[in-house]
Amino acid sequence: MNKPLWESPWAYMESFLISFGLVLIGFLLEFSIPNHPEVKIVYPLNLILGLCFVALVILLYFLLRKIRIIRFLSGIPASIGAVVAFAALVILMGISPQVPMQGKNIITTLKLNDLTSSWSFLLINLYVLLVLGLVILQKLERFKRRNWGFICSHLGLWITIFTVGLGAGDLQRLRMDLHVNKTEWKAYDGEGKYYEMPLAIHLNHFQIDEFHPKLAVVENSSGKLYEASKPSMIMIEKKLQCKLHQWNVEVSEFYASSGRSGDRYYQMFDYGAAPAAFVKVTTSSSDTLSGWISCGSFNHQHESLKLNRDFSLLMTVPEPRKFSSEVTIFTPDGSKVNQTLEVNKSYSVNGWKIYQLSYDEKMGKYSELSIVELVKDPWQIYVYIGVFLMMIGSVYMFWQGSKLRQKATSMVLSEDL
Amino acid sequence: MIWNYFLITASISTTSWGVAAFIHKKEGFRNSLVIAGILSIALFIAFLWIQLERPPLRTLGETRLWYAFFLPIIGFITYWRWRYHWMLYYSLALSLIFLLINYLHPENFSKTLMPALQSPWFVPHVVVYIFAYAFLAASSLVAIRGLYQFYKNKLTPKLMLMADNLVYLGFAFLTLGLLFGALWAKEAWGHYWTWDPKETWAFITWMGYLVYIHFRYQHVSKSKAALWILALAFVILLVCWFGINYLPSAQFSIHTYSKAP
Numbered sequence: 036m037n038k039p040l041w042e043s044p045w046a047y048m049e050s051f052l053i054s055f056g057l058v059l060i061g062f063l064l065e066f067s068i069p070n071h072p073e074v075k076i077v078y079p080l081n082l083i084l085g086l087c088f089v090a091l092v093i094l095l096y097f098l099l100r101k102i103r104i105i106r107f108l109s110g111i112p113a114s115i116g117a118v119v120a121f122a123a124l125v126i127l128m129g130i131s132p133q134v135p136m137q138g139k140n141i142i143t144t145l146k147l148n149d150l151t152s153s154w155s156f157l158l159i160n161l162y163v164l165l166v167l168g169l170v171i172l173q174k175l176e177r178f179k180r181r182n183w184g185f186i187c188s189h190l191g192l193w194i195t196i197f198t199v200g201l202g203a204g205d206l207q208r209l210r211m212d213l214h215v216n217k218t219e220w221k222a223y224d225g226e227g228k229y230y231e232m233p234l235a236i237h238l239n240h241f242q243i244d245e246f247h248p249k250l251a252v253v254e255n256s257s258g259k260l261y262e263a264s265k266p267s268m269i270m271i272e273k274k275l276q277c278k279l280h281q282w283n284v285e286v287s288e289f290y291a292s293s294g295r296s297g298d299r300y301y302q303m304f305d306y307g308a309a310p311a312a313f314v315k316v317t318t319s320s321s322d323t324l325s326g327w328i329s330c331g332s333f334n335h336q337h338e339s340l341k342l343n344r345d346f347s348l349l350m351t352v353p354e355p356r357k358f359s360s361e362v363t364i365f366t367p368d369g370s371k372v373n374q375t376l377e378v379n380k381s382y383s384v385n386g387w388k389i390y391q392l393s394y395d396e397k398m399g400k401y402s403e404l405s406i407v408e409l410v411k412d413p414w415q416i417y418v419y420i421g422v423f424l425m426m427i428g429s430v431y432m433f434w435q436g437s438k439l440r441q442k443a444t445s446m447v448l449s450e451d452l
Numbered sequence: 453m454i455w456n457y458f459l460i461t462a463s464i465s466t467t468s469w470g471v472a473a474f475i476h477k478k479e480g481f482r483n484s485l486v487i488a489g490i491l492s493i494a495l496f497i498a499f500l501w502i503q504l505e506r507p508p509l510r511t512l513g514e515t516r517l518w519y520a521f522f523l524p525i526i527g528f529i530t531y532w533r534w535r536y537h538w539m540l541y542y543s544l545a546l547s548l549i550f551l552l553i554n555y556l557h558p559e560n561f562s563k564t565l566m567p568a569l570q571s572p573w574f575v576p577h578v579v580v581y582i583f584a585y586a587f588l589a590a591s592s593l594v595a596i597r598g599l600y601q602f603y604k605n606k607l608t609p610k611l612m613l614m615a616d617n618l619v620y621l622g623f624a625f626l627t628l629g630l631l632f633g634a635l636w637a638k639e640a641w642g643h644y645w646t647w648d649p650k651e652t653w654a655f656i657t658w659m660g661y662l663v664y665i666h667f668r669y670q671h672v673s674k675s676k677a678a679l680w681i682l683a684l685a686f687v688i689l690l691v692c693w694f695g696i697n698y699l700p701s702a703q704f705s706i707h708t709y710s711k712a713p
Contacts, residue, residue, distance in 0.1 A: 265558035410642035433624035
C-alpha cells in the first residue's frame with residue numbers, strides 16, 4: 036500500500052492534499068487580496084457562468100475521462116476528501132461565531148467570522164460540484180434501473196448546491212415598516228437603503244394574542260430569576276394554587292387586562308392596560324402575605340410583592356401566542372387584495388413573498404407598527420426540484436436499506452476472518 | 453402535577469425493564485415487560501401533549517423524552533430482526549439514562565409556544581430528527597461493540613451488516629429532517645438555511661455519516677476504520693444536540709428554545 040505520493044493511482048493522501056490545498060489557497064487569497072468588494076453575481080451573468088460550469092464538467096468527463104485525474108475525481112477517495120474538507124470548513128464555522136466584527140485581526144482578515152462569503156468556501160463548493168458532477172455523469176452513462184435512487188439523491192444534492200449558489204445574487208430580502216392606517220410602498224435593505232416596490236401595503240389592523248403571564252420569584256439584590264427548584268415559573272390562571280419553591284401561592288383574582296384605581300386593580304381595556312393578579316402567599320412559618328402584582332406595560336408601572344429581605348414575587352411579561360397583520364395589498368395593475376399576514380403564513384404577490392416578521396416590542400400588544408419582510412427568490416423552484424429529488428433519494432434509501440451490499444459484505448468479511 | 457406523573461412513568465419503565473433483564477430466558481414474558489415500559493413513556497408523552505396544549509417538542513428535556521421513547525422501539529425491532537439480545541438491553545439502558553437526565557434536570561413545563569414554532573412542519577421536523585438520532589445512537593452502540601469484537605478478533609459480518617442497516621435508516625431520516633427544516637424555514641422566514649450554529653452542526657453530523665456510507669461502499673473489508681468513523685460521527689451528533697449550548701458560537705443561535713424569558 037505504501038506507494039509514493041502523487042504516483043498513480045491516486046488515493047486518500049492525494050485526495051486530502053487536493054481538497055485541503057484548495058481551502059488553504061482560499062485563505063491565502065483572502066490574505067493577499069484584502070478588503071475585496073463584495074461581488075454579487077446577478078442574472079444573466081450567473082446563468083451564463085453556471086452553464087459554462089456545466090459545459091466544462093460535461094466536456095471534462097467525455098473528452099478527458101481517459102486521463103487518470105478525471106478518473107480519480109469521479110471516485111470515492113476524491114468524494115470523501117471533498118466531503119471531509121467541506122466538513123472541516125463548516126466545523127470552523129460552527130466554532131467561530133459568524134457575526135460582523137470590527138477592527139482588523141486574524142479572524143477578520145481570513146474571514147473566519149464570515150466564512151460563507153470567503154474564497155475557501157467558494158473553492159470547496161466548486162470542487163464538490165465538480166466531483167459530484169463527474170460521479171453523476173458516470174452513473175448516468177452506465178445507467179442501470181436499480182441506480183435510480185442513487186441518481187435522485189446525488190443529482191438532487193448537486194442541483195440544490197448549484198442553484199442556491201447561483202441564485203444567491205438574485206435573492207432580494209427587504210423589510211417594510213407598516214404603520215396602522217397608513218400605506219407603504221418603500222422597503223429597505225440591511226444597509227438602510229430604500230427601494231420602491233411594485234406593490235403597496237396598507238395596514239388595517241395589527242393584533243397580538245398573548246399567553247397568560249407567569250409567576251416567578253426574583254432575587255432582590257440582583258433582579259435575577261430564582262431557580263432553586265423547578266418549576267421556577269408557573270403560568271397564572273384564575274384560582275390557581277401552586278407551590279413555588281418554599282412558598283405556597285394562591286391566585287385569588289386575575290385580570291388579563293386591568294388598571295389600578297385606589298388600592299386595587301379593576302378589569303379595564305383602555306390603552307396600555309396590563310395584566311394584574313391578587314396573590315396570597317404562605318410560607319413554611321405560616322406567615323401570610325398578600326397583595327397585587329402586575330407586569331405593567333409601556334405606560335403602567337409594574338408591581339411586585341416583596342416576600343422577605345431577599346426575594347420578591349413578580350409577574351413576567353406575557354409572551355406572544357400569535358401576532359398578525361390585517362393588510363390590503365395593492366399592485367400597479369390596480370388589483371387590491373385583503374390578506375392576513377402571520378408568522379409561518381406568508382403571502383405571495385408579484386413575485387414577492389411577504390412574511391410577518393416583527394413589531395414594536397416595547398409597546399407589546401399596543402404596537403402600532405408591524406414589520407414585514409419581502410423576499411424575491413426567482414431560483415426557488417429550481418432549489419425545490421433539487422430538494423425533492425433528495426427526498427425521493429432518502430425514501431429510497433429508507434426502503435432499500437443496505438440490502439444491495441449484504442452479499443458483498445458477508446463474502447468479504449468471511450474471507451477476512 | 454405533571455412532574456409526579458413523570459416520576460410514575462420513569463419508575464414503571466425502570467422496574468419493568470429491570471425485571472425484564474433478570475428473566476431474559478422467558479422471552480415472551482420479557483418482551484411484554486419491555487413493551488410495557490415503552491407504553492408507559494408513550495402514555496406520558498400523550499398526557500404531556502394534552503396538558504401543555506402544544507406538541508411537547510420544544511425544550512431539550514422534551515426531546516430527550518421522545519428519544520427515551522424511540523430508542524427502545526428501535527432496539528426492540530433490531531433485536532427482533534437480528535436476534536441480538538445485547539442490542540435490546542443497550543438501548544433500554546441508554547433510554548433509562550435519558551430518563552435519569554430528565555429526572556436530574558427538571559424543566560419548567562410551560563404551555564408557551566412561540567409563534568415561529570406554530571407550524572405544521574414543527575412536529576415532522578423534530579420527530580423525524582429524534583427518530584434519526586435514535587437509529588444513529590443504536591448504530592454507534594453497534595460500532596462500540598464492533599470495535600471491541602475487532603480487537604478481540606471476533607468481528608462478525610452480521611454485526612457490520614447491522615451497523616450498515618441502522619446507519620442507512622438513520623441517515624434517511626436525518627436527511628428528511630434536514631430537508632423538512634429547510635423547507636419550513638423557506639416557508640416561514642424566506643431562507644432555507646442561515647448557517648445558524650445548530651444548522652451548521654446538523655450539517656456536520658450529516659457529513660460525518662455521509663463519510664461512513666461512502667467509505668463502507670468502497671472498502672467493504674476495512675471494518676476497523678469504518679467503525680471508528682461511525683463512533684466519531686456520533687460524537688459530532690452529540691455536539692449538535694447538547695454540546696452546541698457550550699460553544700462560543702451558540703449565543704447567536706435561533707434554535708435555543710429552552711431558555712424561556
